[in-house]
Amino acid sequence: MSQDPMDRYEVVIGLEVHTHLKTDSKLFSPAPVRYGDLPNHDVHPIDLAMPGVLPVLNQKVVGLAIRLGLATHSSIQERSVFSRKNYFYPDLPKGYQISQYDEPVVSDGFLDIEVPTKVNARSKKEKAETCVKRVGITRAHLEEDAGKSIHDTAVAGSDATLIDLNRAGVPLLEIVSEPDLRSASEAVAYLRSLRSILRYIDVSDADMEKGQFRCDANISLRLHGESEFGTRTEIKNLNSFASIEGAIHAEVIRQSEILDDGGQIVQATMLYDVDRNRTRVMRLKENADDYRYFDDPDLIPLQIEEAFIEAIRSELPELPEQKRVRFAEEYNLGSAEAEILVSSRSMADFFEETAQACDSAKAAANWISRDLRRELNERDLEVSDLELEPVVLAKLIRLVEDGRLTAKNARDLLPELVDRGGDPEQIMQERNLEAVSDSGLIDTLVQTVMQENGEAVELVRSGDDKPLNFLMGKVMQASQGKASPGEVRKTLVEKIKGNGTSGEVS
Amino acid sequence: MSRISPEDVKRTAALARLSLSDDEMESMTRDLDRILEHADQLKALDTEGIEPTAHAIPLRTPLRVDRAAPAIDPEQALLNAPLREGTAFAVPKVIDGEGE
Numbered sequence: 001m002s003q004d005p006m007d008r009y010e011v012v013i014g015l016e017v018h019t020h021l022k023t024d025s026k027l028f029s030p031a032p033v034r035y036g037d038l039p040n041h042d043v044h045p046i047d048l049a050m051p052g053v054l055p056v057l058n059q060k061v062v063g064l065a066i067r068l069g070l071a072t073h074s075s076i077q078e079r080s081v082f083s084r085k086n087y088f089y090p091d092l093p094k095g096y097q098i099s100q101y102d103e104p105v106v107s108d109g110f111l112d113i114e115v116p117t118k119v120n121a122r123s124k125k126e127k128a129e130t131c132v133k134r135v136g137i138t139r140a141h142l143e144e145d146a147g148k149s150i151h152d153t154a155v156a157g158s159d160a161t162l163i164d165l166n167r168a169g170v171p172l173l174e175i176v177s178e179p180d181l182r183s184a185s186e187a188v189a190y191l192r193s194l195r196s197i198l199r200y201i202d203v204s205d206a207d208m209e210k211g212q213f214r215c216d217a218n219i220s221l222r223l224h225g226e227s228e229f230g231t232r233t234e235i236k237n238l239n240s241f242a243s244i245e246g247a248i249h250a251e252v253i254r255q256s257e258i259l260d261d262g263g264q265i266v267q268a269t270m271l272y273d274v275d276r277n278r279t280r281v282m283r284l285k286e287n288a289d290d291y292r293y294f295d296d297p298d299l300i301p302l303q304i305e306e307a308f309i310e311a312i313r314s315e316l317p318e319l320p321e322q323k324r325v326r327f328a329e330e331y332n333l334g335s336a337e338a339e340i341l342v343s344s345r346s347m348a349d350f351f352e353e354t355a356q357a358c359d360s361a362k363a364a365a366n367w368i369s370r371d372l373r374r375e376l377n378e379r380d381l382e383v384s385d386l387e388l389e390p391v392v393l394a395k396l397i398r399l400v401e402d403g404r405l406t407a408k409n410a411r412d413l414l415p416e417l418v419d420r421g422g423d424p425e426q427i428m429q430e431r432n433l434e435a436v437s438d439s440g441l442i443d444t445l446v447q448t449v450m451q452e453n454g455e456a457v458e459l460v461r462s463g464d465d466k467p468l469n470f471l472m473g474k475v476m477q478a479s480q481g482k483a484s485p486g487e488v489r490k491t492l493v494e495k496i497k498g499n500g501t502s503g504e505v506s
Numbered sequence: 507m508s509r510i511s512p513e514d515v516k517r518t519a520a521l522a523r524l525s526l527s528d529d530e531m532e533s534m535t536r537d538l539d540r541i542l543e544h545a546d547q548l549k550a551l552d553t554e555g556i557e558p559t560a561h562a563i564p565l566r567t568p569l570r571v572d573r574a575a576p577a578i579d580p581e582q583a584l585l586n587a588p589l590r591e592g593t594a595f596a597v598p599k600v601i602d603g604e605g606e
Contacts, residue, residue: 023572024572024573024574025570025572025573025574025575030570030573030574030575031574031575031577032574032575032576032577033574038580038592038593039580039592039593039594040580040583040584040593040594040595041577041580041593042577043577043578043580043583044575044577044578045578048583056568056569056570057567057568057569057570058569058570058572059569059570059571059572060571060572061572062569086521088523089600090595090597090600149600150594151599151600155591156591156596156599157591158599159598159599160589160591160596160597160598160599161596161597161598161599161600162591162594162595162596162597163594163595163596163597164594164595165583165595290521292521295561297561299567300561300563300565300566300567300568301561301567302567303566303567
């Protein structure tokens with residue numbers, strides 16, 4: 001039997017994303033929303049569930065939920081209802097979470113994402129071939145976050161759990177997808193795309209390290225060609241892309257081993273153990289979650305007027321998906337490149353400004369999606385954190401495009417520009433890096449290198465091009481990296497293969 | 507007493523973290539049955555064509571401007587806590603991951 005369970009089974013994944021809405025105060029209380037404060041420094045009597053308190057809905061979250069709804073082509077419900085989800089846990093002081101149940105504010109939308117055409121793409125080539133996949137969004141509803149339980153024995157001791165209610169009452173939007181995803185990489189592509197949209201439309205910072213973007217994954221397997229879904233399990237609380245990918249792989253293996261042995265999957269809630277790369281059962285569904293939802297009598301149903309929705313629609317910025325299509329057409333970019341450039345609003349803006357300033361969209365796209373992105377990754381920074389101005393990068397690109405600076409020397413200057421800024425042209429002159437375009441000098445250098453490497457020259461002349469790069473390297477070295485590689489190559493080829501060793505270029 | 511079984515009552519009590527004595531079980535079953543009987547009476551009314559209501563008063567949702575007010579003093583927040591550690595509440599050990 002094949003090693004990869006995905007050769008035998010189709011994986012069916014649906015995701016529930018919890019994202020913190022970007023507000024100053026909580027969903028139902030005026031306590032501040034802050035991260036990293038000492039325990040219980042951001043609480044209000046409403047968050048503590050003191051007797052007699054009443055929740056009052058934060059106006060801003062309604063607009064934010066609508067924005068996400070519109071960005072995902074969803075319907076916005078004119079009327080939605082807050083319900084109580086009842087369960088007991090120490091970080092939930094009321095004994096219930098205020099959520100939305102059968103009448104959520106947003107429903108029936110979709111997200112178009114870019115995925116490998118082959119679901120089980122393995123090679124680089126297979127992964128590069130992509131198509132657009134439509135992922136249904138079942139619903140999105142508003143709810144409050146719970147507090148944080150600290151189990152770590154180093155902090156809490158061996159017989160206590162500590163409770164911090166700073167997070168209690170922070171507004172969440174739970175976004176539920178249809179079971180449309182078919183692999184871990186599709187799941188990650190969906191999450192990346194959703195996170196990028198949330199940031200574009202300023203609905204959430206969606207910082208996973210701060211717990212602002214968390215995911216539960218529902219996973220089942222079925223034989224290829226089967227139309228019925230298999231029994232699913234739900235993995236809770238995944239909070240990094242790596243853990244999402246790892247958890248899905250681990251659960252697919254676990255389920256496939258059970259099915260291969262003729263067993264049956266038991267519906268359960270699972271946890272993913274990152275260290276052991278395994279999923280384990282947290283609770284079985286037969287001890288069913290029975291949350292006894294009912295409409296919260298403290299809150300009146302939320303009414304949203306058409307005019308309010310339209311006002312928000314008119315203010316919606318261009319979304320990543322639209323930008324990607326526009327970039328590809330307007331600037332004639334490849335899809336992978338366009339994808340990188342639209343990954344954040346600041347990246348996209350940086351690209352457009354650079355492209356305009358250096359008058360070459362192609363070169364700007366190249367420099368930003370490869371070289372600049374590498375510098376950012378190394379420093380763990382976002383474009384928006386940079387001191388580097390688009391016009392400065394544009395100047396550097398212009399120098400290369402005009403043949404005044406070799407691409408290699410320009411790349412060597414980039415880290416310095418990223419860290420300290422400055423004027424590329426001035427730096428180039430100070431360091432005496434200006435490209436040698438003097439063909440006489442290149443001729444001389446080529447001549448010298450050819451004399452010193454007669455064997456390599458003979459090989460090239462006899463039709464073996466391999467030593468050509470070696471010879472080029474020698475010439476480049478002799479020019480201190482300043483000669484234009486194109487020019488050097490041309491001269492070398494002409495001198496060796498062209499009309500003998502005369503050095504005359506026609 | 508056919509509307510609610512002792513098993514239903516037991517399960518509901520467990521979900522509410524209540525432990526009931528046999529006597530309490532009996533009286534609770536009787537009381538709940540009477541509540542359901544009342545609901546049955548309401549169900550007898552013809553509600554065809556009437557919009558379901560989630561709330562008794564037809565009000566608009568009161569909304570609050572998103573402005574943070576100062577949080578209360580953590581000492582005040584912890585005033586009723588039987589146990590604390592720093593400014594965190596301390597509760598008997600809970601098994602990791604059982605929450606939501």
